[in-house]
Amino acid sequence: MRERFADELAAIEQQLLSALDGIGRVLESIAEKILVSTGGPCELADASLQLRQVSRNADEQLVAVTAQQAPVASDLRLVLSLIQLAHHASLIANQFELIGEQLEQLKPDARDPQQSARQLSLMSELAGRQMRAATSVFARRDATSAAQLDRQDDALDRINRHVFEATHELDGDADDRELAFRYVLIARSLERIGDNAVDIAEQAVFLVTAELQEFSDASHPKPRPAHD
Numbered sequence: 001m002r003e004r005f006a007d008e009l010a011a012i013e014q015q016l017l018s019a020l021d022g023i024g025r026v027l028e029s030i031a032e033k034i035l036v037s038t039g040g041p042c043e044l045a046d047a048s049l050q051l052r053q054v055s056r057n058a059d060e061q062l063v064a065v066t067a068q069q070a071p072v073a074s075d076l077r078l079v080l081s082l083i084q085l086a087h088h089a090s091l092i093a094n095q096f097e098l099i100g101e102q103l104e105q106l107k108p109d110a111r112d113p114q115q116s117a118r119q120l121s122l123m124s125e126l127a128g129r130q131m132r133a134a135t136s137v138f139a140r141r142d143a144t145s146a147a148q149l150d151r152q153d154d155a156l157d158r159i160n161r162h163v164f165e166a167t168h169e170l171d172g173d174a175d176d177r178e179l180a181f182r183y184v185l186i187a188r189s190l191e192r193i194g195d196n197a198v199d200i201a202e203q204a205v206f207l208v209t210a211e212l213q214e215f216s217d218a219s220h221p222k223p224r225p226a227h228d
Contacts, residue, residue, distance in 0.1 A: 027128035
């Protein structure tokens with residue numbers, strides 16, 4: 001009976017990790033499309049729908065299989081972590097929809113005097129790598145490597161800030177400002193996807209140590225270095 005429970009949890013985990021790992025591939029594809037300001041929304045809509053379905057199915061299955069068992073502490077930790085992974089899949093689906101809405105409004109011939117598209121493309125690639133790293137450390141229960149994701153997330157935070165500041169300093173016409181503001185919204189969504197990757201890595205630490213550890217608090221911005 002207990003062996004069957006472990007197998008069922010392993011199957012749910014594999015479904016979630018497969019869906020989350022696929023986010024990396026979608027983001028790398030979107031990185032190319034951002035540079036040419038075309039394509040992407042349909043792909044993002046499909047990915048968002050898939051993530052929501054996987055999230056709902058995982059929640060339903062976790063409730064069903066756990067209710068039929070008397071789980072021990074390690075089982076409960078895994079169930080709780082998988083619930084969190086399902087939640088993050090749903091949150092990333094929201095960000096995909098937001099990015100898709102902005103990409104749909106981009107004009108292929110729009111000016112980009114601040115070269116923000118290149119920054120967003122890099123952000124998308126970095127977020128994709130970060131998500132794949134997060135699913136890998138969770139699958140391996142690698143608490144040591146999990147802690148490194150917070151440092152990788154700093155790069156996304158810096159680019160996100162750079163895009164915002166470039167938009168703040170922009171002195172262009174209405175079309176330039178509209179494009180810049182759309183880029184700010186896309187950057188914010190990509191930064192949030194990176195935060196979700198860090199949260200997934202934190203769950204790997206929880207499984208190993210049985211302690212809830214926040215590498216950083218995403219609700220509070222990290223301090224910026226003072227300028228002389």
